[in-house]
Amino acid sequence: MDGVILLQKQLVDYSTSLYKEGFLDDQFKQLQQLQDESNPDFVVEVVYLFFEDSERLLNELSKTLSQQIVDFKKVDAHVHQLKGSSSSIGAQRVQKVCIAFRNYCEEQNTEGCLRCLQLVKHEYSLVKNKLETMFKLEKQVLGAGGSIPMH
Amino acid sequence: MESCNCIEPQWPADELLMRYQYISDFFIALAYFSIPLELIYFVKKSAVFPYRWVLVQFGAFIVLCGATHLINLWTFTMHSRTVAIVMTAAKVLTAAVSCATALMLVHIIPDLLSVKTRELFLKNKAAELDREMGLIRTQEETGRHVRMLTHEIRSTLDRHTILKTTLVELGRTLALEECALWMPTRSGVELQLSYTLRHQNPVGFTVPIQLPVINQVFSTNRAVKISPNSPVAKLRPSGKYMQGEVVAVRVPLLHLSNFQINDWPELSTKRYALMVLMLPSDSARQWHVHELELVEVVADQVAVALSHAAILEESMRARDLLMEQNVALDLARREAETAVCARNDFLAVMNHEMRTPMHAIIALSSLLQETELTPEQRLMVETILKSSNLLATLINDVLDLSRLEDGSLQLDIEPFDLHGLFKEVLNLIKPIASVKKLFVTLSMSSDLPEYAIGDEKRLMQIMLNVVGNAVKFSREGGISISASVAKSDSLRDPRAPDFFPVFSDNHFYLRVQVKDTGSGISPQDIPKLFTKFAQSQSLAAKNSGGSGLGLAICKRFVNLMDGYIWLESEGLGKGCTAIFMVKLGLRGRSNEAAPIHVQSPCKSWTNNFTGLKVIVMDDNGVSRMVTKGLLVHLGCDVATVSSGDECLKVVNNEHKVVFMDVSIPGIDIYAVAVRIHEKFARRRDRPLIVALTGNTDRVTKESCMRVGMDGVILKPVSVDKMRSVLSELLDHGVLLEAQ
Numbered sequence: 001m002d003g004v005i006l007l008q009k010q011l012v013d014y015s016t017s018l019y020k021e022g023f024l025d026d027q028f029k030q031l032q033q034l035q036d037e038s039n040p041d042f043v044v045e046v047v048y049l050f051f052e053d054s055e056r057l058l059n060e061l062s063k064t065l066s067q068q069i070v071d072f073k074k075v076d077a078h079v080h081q082l083k084g085s086s087s088s089i090g091a092q093r094v095q096k097v098c099i100a101f102r103n104y105c106e107e108q109n110t111e112g113c114l115r116c117l118q119l120v121k122h123e124y125s126l127v128k129n130k131l132e133t134m135f136k137l138e139k140q141v142l143g144a145g146g147s148i149p150m151h
Numbered sequence: 152m153e154s155c156n157c158i159e160p161q162w163p164a165d166e167l168l169m170r171y172q173y174i175s176d177f178f179i180a181l182a183y184f185s186i187p188l189e190l191i192y193f194v195k196k197s198a199v200f201p202y203r204w205v206l207v208q209f210g211a212f213i214v215l216c217g218a219t220h221l222i223n224l225w226t227f228t229m230h231s232r233t234v235a236i237v238m239t240a241a242k243v244l245t246a247a248v249s250c251a252t253a254l255m256l257v258h259i260i261p262d263l264l265s266v267k268t269r270e271l272f273l274k275n276k277a278a279e280l281d282r283e284m285g286l287i288r289t290q291e292e293t294g295r296h297v298r299m300l301t302h303e304i305r306s307t308l309d310r311h312t313i314l315k316t317t318l319v320e321l322g323r324t325l326a327l328e329e330c331a332l333w334m335p336t337r338s339g340v341e342l343q344l345s346y347t348l349r350h351q352n353p354v355g356f357t358v359p360i361q362l363p364v365i366n367q368v369f370s371t372n373r374a375v376k377i378s379p380n381s382p383v384a385k386l387r388p389s390g391k392y393m394q395g396e397v398v399a400v401r402v403p404l405l406h407l408s409n410f411q412i413n414d415w416p417e418l419s420t421k422r423y424a425l426m427v428l429m430l431p432s433d434s435a436r437q438w439h440v441h442e443l444e445l446v447e448v449v450a451d452q453v454a455v456a457l458s459h460a461a462i463l464e465e466s467m468r469a470r471d472l473l474m475e476q477n478v479a480l481d482l483a484r485r486e487a488e489t490a491v492c493a494r495n496d497f498l499a500v501m502n503h504e505m506r507t508p509m510h511a512i513i514a515l516s517s518l519l520q521e522t523e524l525t526p527e528q529r530l531m532v533e534t535i536l537k538s539s540n541l542l543a544t545l546i547n548d549v550l551d552l553s554r555l556e557d558g559s560l561q562l563d564i565e566p567f568d569l570h571g572l573f574k575e576v577l578n579l580i581k582p583i584a585s586v587k588k589l590f591v592t593l594s595m596s597s598d599l600p601e602y603a604i605g606d607e608k609r610l611m612q613i614m615l616n617v618v619g620n621a622v623k624f625s626r627e628g629g630i631s632i633s634a635s636v637a638k639s640d641s642l643r644d645p646r647a648p649d650f651f652p653v654f655s656d657n658h659f660y661l662r663v664q665v666k667d668t669g670s671g672i673s674p675q676d677i678p679k680l681f682t683k684f685a686q687s688q689s690l691a692a693k694n695s696g697g698s699g700l701g702l703a704i705c706k707r708f709v710n711l712m713d714g715y716i717w718l719e720s721e722g723l724g725k726g727c728t729a730i731f732m733v734k735l736g737l738r739g740r741s742n743e744a745a746p747i748h749v750q751s752p753c754k755s756w757t758n759n760f761t762g763l764k765v766i767v768m769d770d771n772g773v774s775r776m777v778t779k780g781l782l783v784h785l786g787c788d789v790a791t792v793s794s795g796d797e798c799l800k801v802v803n804n805e806h807k808v809v810f811m812d813v814s815i816p817g818i819d820i821y822a823v824a825v826r827i828h829e830k831f832a833r834r835r836d837r838p839l840i841v842a843l844t845g846n847t848d849r850v851t852k853e854s855c856m857r858v859g860m861d862g863v864i865l866k867p868v869s870v871d872k873m874r875s876v877l878s879e880l881l882d883h884g885v886l887l888e889a890q
Contacts, residue, residue, distance in 0.1 A: 027867045031777060034784040034870065042780050050773045084814065085773035087867065 004146035011137045012149055018134065023127050027090030047131055050089050054124055057082045061117055065110070075113060076105040082120070093123045169227055176220045183217025205259055212252045215245035293441045296324045301452045310460045314346050317453050321428065322348045325442055328395060328432060333383060333425040335360060335404070342383070342425055358382045364399075369423050374400040374443040374450075383427050395430030396438050400450045402426055405458035426450060498550060505546050512539045552704055562711055566738050567607035569600060569661075573634055576614045580630075584622050590629035591622075598636050600659070604736030609708045613716075614663070616701045617729045621667035624727065628668025637662040637732050658734050660714070666728045672720040680718060681706045709733055760877055761786040764805050766838070768798045768823075769812035778810060778843070781873050795823040802827060804836040808880060810864075813844040813851065821858040828859050839880050843868070 018024045035042040057078050064074050083098035097120045104112035138148055187210035194206060222238045300320045304313050318330045329349055333342040336357065342365065344356040358365070364381045377384060379394040404422040428446060430436050516536045524532060551560070577593050584591045621630045637660035672680070680702050709716040714733035720726065765782055769775040770793045779789045790806070792798045802809060809827065813820050824840050831837035839861040844851055855863050861884065864876055 026869075030867070030869050031780070034777075034780040036784065039780065039783065046773065046776050046780065049776055053772050080814070081771055084771040088771065088774035088777040090867075 004141065004144045007137065007141045007144055008146055008149055011134070011141055014134060014137060018130055022092050023130050025090045025092040027087065029090070031089060044135060046089055047135075050085050050091070051128060053085050054082060054094075057085075058117075058121055058124065061120075065113055065117060070108075070110050070113070072105050072108050072113075076102060079105060091124075091127050094120065094127060097123050173224060173227055176223050180217045180221040180224070183213050183220065187213050205255060208248065208252050208255060212245070212248040215241060215248055219245050289439075290441055293445045297445055297448050297452075300324065300449055304449075304452055304456045305459075308460050308463045310457060310464075313453065313456045313460060317426075317449060318346055318348045321446070321449060325428070325430075325445070327428050327430060329427075329429040331383075331427045332402075333358070333427070335422050335424065339422070345424075365425060368399045368425060369401050372401065372447065372451075374398045374438075374446045376438060377427075379429070383425060384429065395432045395434065395436065397427060397429050398438055398443065398446060399425055399427045400446050402450045402457075403454045405454055405461070426453075502550050506543075509539060509543045509546060513543060548701070548704055552707070560711065562606035562609060564604055564606060564736070566602055566604045569603040569735070570595065572607060572611060572614070573632070576611065576618060577632070579615065580618050580622060583619075584630065587622065587625070589622060589625055589627070592629065592631045594631070594633045596633075596635035599634055599661075600636075600737060602738040603659075603661070604738055605712065605733070606708075610712075610733065613705045613708050613731065613733075616705045617663075617665050617716075617731065620701065621665050621669065621727070621729065625667045625669030628726075631666045633664045633666075635662050636660065656737075658736055660732050661735050662730070662732045664728060664730045666726065668726045671723050671725040671727050672718065673723050674720070677718055677720065681716075705731075763787045763807055763877075763881075765789055765808040765810065766798060766802060766806050767791045767810045768793070768795070769810075769843075770794065771812070774812065778812075778868070781868060781870060782810075784870060785874060785877065787877075795820070795826075798823060799826055799830065802830070802838060804831060804838075806838040808839045808841060808877070810841050810843055811860075813842045813855070821854060824855075824858040824860050839884065841876070841880065 015024075031043050031046060061075060061078050064071060064078070079098050079101045083095055083102070086092075086094040086098060097116060101113065101116035101120060104116055141148060190206060190210060194203070219238070219241045222234065222241055225234050226238060300317070303316050303320050307313055307316065314332055318332060321327065322330045327348070329347065331344060331348070332346040334345040335341070336343050340360055341357040342360050362382065364377050365383065368375045368377065375398065377397050377399045379385075379397045381397075383399065384394075384397040401423040402425070404424055426446075430438065513536065516532055516539060519532050520529070520536065573593055573595060577591060581591055618630060618632065706716055709731050712733040712735075714731060716729070716731035719728045719730070763786070765787045767775060767778050767782065767789055769778060769791075772793075775791050775793065779791055782789045790801055792801055798809065798811075811820050811823065820842065827840060828837065840859070841862040841864055842851075842855045842860050843864050843866055844855075845866050852863050862876070862880060864872070868876075
């Protein structure tokens with residue numbers, strides 16, 4: 001039983017740190033609230049959908065920004081989508097970069113956009129890692145027979 | 152045998168002489184016969200000959216003379232008596248006719264002579280007419296020249312071109328040797344040679360303007376012949392030949408100011424230029440009258456053309472000036488806008504920055520008050536609290552006022568409980584009043600509506616300010632507040648001359664009167680009360696707090712509400728009455744359609760959404776999934792679509808709510824809402840439409856309401872928020888507040 005409690009504590013500490021460091025915000029908590037017996041994997045499903053969506057969008061962005069003549073409208077549309085998705089699951093840092101990204105798009109500043117793209121990719125990979133780690137911890141807890149503590 | 156009575160010749164008839172006589176007589180007769188024949192022939196030919204009768208007479212006379220001579224032929228030899236008789240008869244006749252003719256000629260010859268005279272007269276007349284014709288033609292030529300010259304001169308608006316063209320054309324028309332224009336210098340004491348025909352660049356010759364010859368020319372508007380030796384005419388090096396005649400004419404230089412309506416230019420011009428024209432030196436030409444006239448006319452035209460050019464220059468200059476001013480104004484405006492923007496930004500920041508610490512101070516101080524404190528400490532904390540409250544009020548006032556100043560403040564018009572508002576004011580003021588031992592009464596007229604539409608918060612602010620002032624300045628006695636609906640007769644108050652109330656079915660004017668028994672205000676100070684930061688001396692002495700902004704802000708709020716506020720006082724120590732009127736909307740009769748219940752009244756959906764069919768429209772997969780998850784968690788039966796068209800295809804009358812994400816680019820959400828309205832004719836069948844959006848500014852809200860959406864929700868949505876939204880939607884059929 002000790003092991004479970006230890007694992008649970010690890011999980012709690014980890015997710016608290018995520019919130020403190022601003023990787024996740026309140027919205028993620030809301031998502032977790034929506035998970036129940038009828039919908040046991042809701043959060044994971046949503047998060048993986050987010051990963052798919054974001055990877056696709058980031059690829060599109062790279063392609064569009066590497067063109068000779070950059071179509072800023074397209075770039076803006078993609079960033080808008082990314083912003084929406086990230087705010088829906090509570091990926092706060094990604095969302096913040098998207099906001100700055102959109103500003104550069106409005107100014108039609110290719111340099112700035114490229115920098116933001118790098119930043120977004122970086123933030124995305126960070127939050128992806130964190131979330132995957134968290135899910136792994138959750139699985140371990142469940143595997144050890146415990147339940148995931150609610151905040 | 153009878154012998155003839157002829158006289159026997161003295162000498163024997165000379166044969167030769169007789170023969171000659173015989174021949175001569177024959178020829179005479181012949182001539183005499185042929186002359187009338189000729190006459191008749193020619194007269195017959197001519198059409199006009201008034202003296203036929205004379206002709207006949209003459210003819211007869213000649214014929215008879217001829218006959219006589221003919222008959223004479225027979226008398227040279229022995230002739231019979233018959234011949235003698237015939238001869239005699241002929242002679243007698245001839246005598247008669249000749250006498251008659253002679254008598255007739257006396258009448259006729261004078262006539263004939265007069266015909267001759269008339270003919271001469273007519274010839275002279277014809278010669279004269281010819282001369283005049285020649286003159287007219289010359290004048291017409293001149294006129295044509297003038298027109299052509301004028302056309303040339305007037306076809307340009309450039310001063311120099313005008314003058315140059317004038318000289319060139321004049322020179323050509325009149326075949327001049329030299330043509331020059333002398334313009335007055337700036338100082339006006341000299342004439343400077345400005346343009347000549349032959350010299351390309353006249354080197355600045357100048358002559359003083361006061362020369363007699365120049366004065367002579369300037370004093371008349373006619374062209375004046377001047378001597379070729381005068382200084383203005385000495386343009387060419389004096390040649391060996393006789394210089395041609397020189398004419399000079401003045402050219403008035405008109406200014407804009409000379410064109411008065413009643414004042415012809417001649418009377419008011421002061422400056423003239425001098426035009427000098429020289430005929431070719433070695434010709435014997437003289438200046439003709441028509442040439443002089445031409446020159447005068449041209450000089451006038453030049454004057455007009457020059458004035459036009461001057462006017463044009465003037466107007467161009469004015470236009471350039473205006474453009475410069477416009478640019479400067481534009482710049483100033485932009486600078487002002489930038490300044491205003493900067494100020495607004497500053498205020499916005501300061502708003503937040505100043506209020507946050509204030510709140511912290513106030514909150515913590517009040518918390519501190521709740522704890523265990525020594526009396527000294529308590530006093531200190533109370534002072535801190537009071538001071539920080541004051542400061543907070545001041546900050547609010549200043550920020551409010553600056554927003555009011557530039558008109559960026561907008562009233563929040565909502566329905567509110569009017570009676571409740573007054574009661575709350577009363578409740579707020581009663582404790583303070585009772586501390587000062589003042590009574591407070593409130594009377595509300597019976598026709599005062601219970602609910603009204605307006606800005607509740609600001610109305611409360613006005614009330615509190617006015618009532619607060621009343622309490623502040625009263626030492627004893629009390630305050631009486633009365634609220635009523637203003638009637639039309641009481642609205643047009645002489646004290647409010649600028650106030651023009653407009654009546655309509657949807658609005659009423661609330662009239663509030665606050666009477667106090669306090670220190671009163673002297674009438675001179677009343678106007679100053681509403682100016683910000685101004686405080687009269689007497690007030691300042693008693694006023695321990697307040698920045699003087701309160702009434703100024705009140706006035707502005709009242710103005711925003713289309714109302715009027717004023718104070719009355721009979722003087723110091725006689726109390727004061729504050730009266731204000733504001734326009735409020737009437738609830739229930741306004742243009743906003745009151746929402747009607749859509750659902751069947753028996754079932755209450757308030758907390759049970761099981762099976763509730765809804766549609767979620769969102770193009771972002773993640774966001775869509777989250778919203779769906781939310782609604783599924785609450786028990787709804789959710790259908791998801793990602794575009795407006797899909798939504799319209801899928802929606803049917805079983806769906807109760809449609810949630811639309813407003814941030815979908817490229818899709819006009821409002822159009823989809825309108826189409827949904829169109830699809831469902833009856834209100835009962837139509838699903839409720841709710842917009843999900845990231846910003847709840849007025850524009851978005853209004854646009855959503857305008858297309859018939861039933862509510863607006865701000866993202867991100869929590870479970871609890873969604874739950875309350877759904878329950879409100881289903882209970883009331885509309886979301887009153889954006890959640």
